[in-house]
Amino acid sequence: MKRAIILMLDSFGIGASDDAEKFGDQGANTMLHIAEQCALGNADKGRSGPLTIPNLNRLGLGQACGESGGVFPPGLDAQVQPIGNYGYAAEMSSGKDTPSGHWEIAGVPVLFDWGYFSEPENSFPQSLLDELVKRADLPGYLGNCHASGTEVLERLGEEHMASGKPIFYTSADSVFQIAAHEETFGLERLLELCEIARELVDPYNIGRVIARPFVGNSAKEFARTGNRRDLSVLPPAPTLLDRMAEAGGEVVSIGKIADIYAQQGITRKVKATGLEGLFDLTLSEMDRQVDNSIIFTNFVDFDSAYGHRRDVPGYAAALEYFDKRLPELLDKLSEDDIVILTADHGCDPTWPGSDHTREHIPVIFYGKNLPARNVGKRDTFADIGQTIADYMKLPALEYGTSFLQE
Numbered sequence: 447m448k449r450a451i452i453l454m455l456d457s458f459g460i461g462a463s464d465d466a467e468k469f470g471d472q473g474a475n476t477m478l479h480i481a482e483q484c485a486l487g488n489a490d491k492g493r494s495g496p497l498t499i500p501n502l503n504r505l506g507l508g509q510a511c512g513e514s515g516g517v518f519p520p521g522l523d524a525q526v527q528p529i530g531n532y533g534y535a536a537e538m539s540s541g542k543d544t545p546s547g548h549w550e551i552a553g554v555p556v557l558f559d560w561g562y563f564s565e566p567e568n569s570f571p572q573s574l575l576d577e578l579v580k581r582a583d584l585p586g587y588l589g590n591c592h593a594s595g596t597e598v599l600e601r602l603g604e605e606h607m608a609s610g611k612p613i614f615y616t617s618a619d620s621v622f623q624i625a626a627h628e629e630t631f632g633l634e635r636l637l638e639l640c641e642i643a644r645e646l647v648d649p650y651n652i653g654r655v656i657a658r659p660f661v662g663n664s665a666k667e668f669a670r671t672g673n674r675r676d677l678s679v680l681p682p683a684p685t686l687l688d689r690m691a692e693a694g695g696e697v698v699s700i701g702k703i704a705d706i707y708a709q710q711g712i713t714r715k716v717k718a719t720g721l722e723g724l725f726d727l728t729l730s731e732m733d734r735q736v737d738n739s740i741i742f743t744n745f746v747d748f749d750s751a752y753g754h755r756r757d758v759p760g761y762a763a764a765l766e767y768f769d770k771r772l773p774e775l776l777d778k779l780s781e782d783d784i785v786i787l788t789a790d791h792g793c794d795p796t797w798p799g800s801d802h803t804r805e806h807i808p809v810i811f812y813g814k815n816l817p818a819r820n821v822g823k824r825d826t827f828a829d830i831g832q833t834i835a836d837y838m839k840l841p842a843l844e845y846g847t848s849f850l851q852e
């Protein structure tokens with residue numbers, strides 16, 4: 447049995463890339479800064495002490511982070527001999543967003559520029575808003591600004607409930623986000639509204655419309671639910687996932703993977719909420735023992751619950767939880783399975799603002815028969831997809847170099 451299990455730790459960057467300055471992110475380093483804050487005793491909420499991720503470190507994560515940013519993350523054992531292939535990759539794509547990162551990993555970098563709604567206030571064109579109000583028969587809208595998704599709920603959630611006007615907001619990413627109450631506005635209605643918005647933002651070249659349903663009765667109680675939906679444009683070319691599906695293999699999407707690839711190349715789709723649920727589902731999908739398959743999980747909480755919220759102890763605790771469970775997953779590997787641990791961009795919780803950070807991502811491959819080594823700096827995330835394509839004996843992708851051939 448031969449499978450590639452891809453564990454995408456959404457936003458887990460390991461050091462600013464050479465072009466980070468262009469994004470205002472020079473010096474950002476999600477992993478290093480979390481480890482530093484933990485080592486300093488500044489992340490003792492709900493957890494304590496140095497960042498404890500021995501299993502990830504054994505695969506080569508500490509070394510990869512050290513090589514990427516020039517500083518070995520404090521608290522991790524620098525003497526450990528990695529058992530994985532480890533390195534780091536820079537992004538070729540123009541943006542530091544989720545689809546760009548995911549598609550490039552699967553061999554399809556985004557070489558064009560996305561459209562952005564860059565004005566902090568009155569962010570959306572009036573004609574777009576008017577059309578959306580008309581087509582979706584809305585009493586109006588709230589927001590129309592750049593915002594953090596949790597702050598905007600605190601600020602406008604109650605007014606939304608009282609008026610029935612949905613909350614429109616965006617960020618530094620190419621997104622049109624719509625927050626609405628699951629019960630008072632209705633989940634179905636929110637999803638329909640997002641479908642209309644998707645059509646209307648196409649001419650603006652916007653990567654995603656995101657439905658952000660929430661529940662709760664007052665500003666203090668509002669909580670976003672697992673019913674988030676990402677309506678993405680199609681990847682510009684076939685990805686690793688399409689290659690696998692065309693070759694008759696199985697491609698399992700766990701979490702938001704299918705949404706991010708706009709359902710392309712996915713043969714099976716399962717969902718769960720939260721780190722624990724996503725981890726459990728990854729294990730149960732592995733238990734199905736389907737030969738010639740890709741099992742691809744997006745662990746979104748690292749990004750949405752901790753990175754964007756600038757929550758260092760939360761991010762650290764999530765990494766430690768993930769690390770603790772990793773041996774269960776490694777125990778399920780057959781002789782020919784490989785596990786890939788990576789990310790799609792950074793979201794340094796010590797960085798100003800609430801946006802992503804332009805960073806290198808970890809490139810960690812582990813398989814029982816894969817000799818451990820340092821694969822160094824990779825010039826594109828696509829090296830990950832190309833290496834998987836090579837390992838799974840799929841036709842070569844257009845971008846990326848397989849490090850199995852080096």
Ligand SMILES: O=P(O)(O)O[C@H]1O[C@H](CO)[C@@H](O)[C@H]1O
Pocket residue numbers: 544593594595596616617618619620621623656658750754800
């Ligand atoms: O602040 P929240 O709603 O989590 O939004 C974040 O999530 C979006 C998609 O990843 C990003 O564009 C960023 O705006």
Ligand SMILES: [Mn+2]
Pocket residue numbers: 456457543544749790791
């Ligand atoms: Mn992401």
Ligand SMILES: [Mn+2]
Pocket residue numbers: 457544749750754793802
């Ligand atoms: Mn994000």
